[in-house]
Amino acid sequence: MAGLTRRTFLSSSSTLGGVIAIPLATGCATGTERGAATAEAPPMQIEPATVPPAQRLDFTLDVNGRPQRVTVDVRTTLLDTLREHIGLTGTKKGCDQGQCGACTVHLDGRRVLSCLTLAAQVGARKVTTIEGLAGTGGGLHPMQQAFIDHDAFQCGYCTPGQIMSAVACVAEGHADDAAEIREYMSGNLCRCAAYPNIVAAIEQARGSIRRA
Numbered sequence: 001m002a003g004l005t006r007r008t009f010l011s012s013s014s015t016l017g018g019v020i021a022i023p024l025a026t027g028c029a030t031g032t033e034r035g036a037a038t039a040e041a042p043p044m045q046i047e048p049a050t051v052p053p054a055q056r057l058d059f060t061l062d063v064n065g066r067p068q069r070v071t072v073d074v075r076t077t078l079l080d081t082l083r084e085h086i087g088l089t090g091t092k093k094g095c096d097q098g099q100c101g102a103c104t105v106h107l108d109g110r111r112v113l114s115c116l117t118l119a120a121q122v123g124a125r126k127v128t129t130i131e132g133l134a135g136t137g138g139g140l141h142p143m144q145q146a147f148i149d150h151d152a153f154q155c156g157y158c159t160p161g162q163i164m165s166a167v168a169c170v171a172e173g174h175a176d177d178a179a180e181i182r183e184y185m186s187g188n189l190c191r192c193a194a195y196p197n198i199v200a201a202i203e204q205a206r207g208s209i210r211r212a
């Protein structure tokens, strides 16, 4: 299946999911009836999920300095809006329950868990994701460079959230020493346990961020 990526496959299969036929016999039946029902009952059709207009919202988010018009269910999280509606997949979904920090982004410079933030709550606040952290000239942010310099990742899945959290941690004034960094970065889990390298990276970037 040349040209078929995992993303396009999932996207097309979720569309197809609406018309998948599931041959289920309903109610209680004798063995004979059950056999007949299984053989002859028409397949149950599952209708595509639809969002009633009353539950849809159409609004514009300021993401990485650009206006992004979205139409989403009122219950859609900022994380899903970024990834599924705007196409910014740098922000990662780990637990989707507010426990791992992989989804950390900034709202007006303050770190938030985008899996626990409804897109509709964001309003006029400026959203910054890992894609918007680098300078306009394309150079890496000092925190991104420090993570590279200190090898502060292995699989890299937690890294966007770690970096967004680390930038905010320094801005908050909570990065004076290793113990404080560990405390204020404790909401960001790393299953590869790259913690010593992450702390070293933050200590390196701290000075240049404060001078900027």
Ligand code: FES
Pocket: 092, 093, 094, 095, 096, 097, 098, 099, 100, 101, 102, 103, 104, 113, 114, 115, 116
């Ligand atoms: S995905 Fe948001 S905290 Fe884990």
Ligand code: FES
Pocket: 152, 153, 154, 155, 156, 157, 158, 159, 189, 190, 191, 192, 193, 194
């Ligand atoms: S680098 Fe793998 S989870 Fe952090």
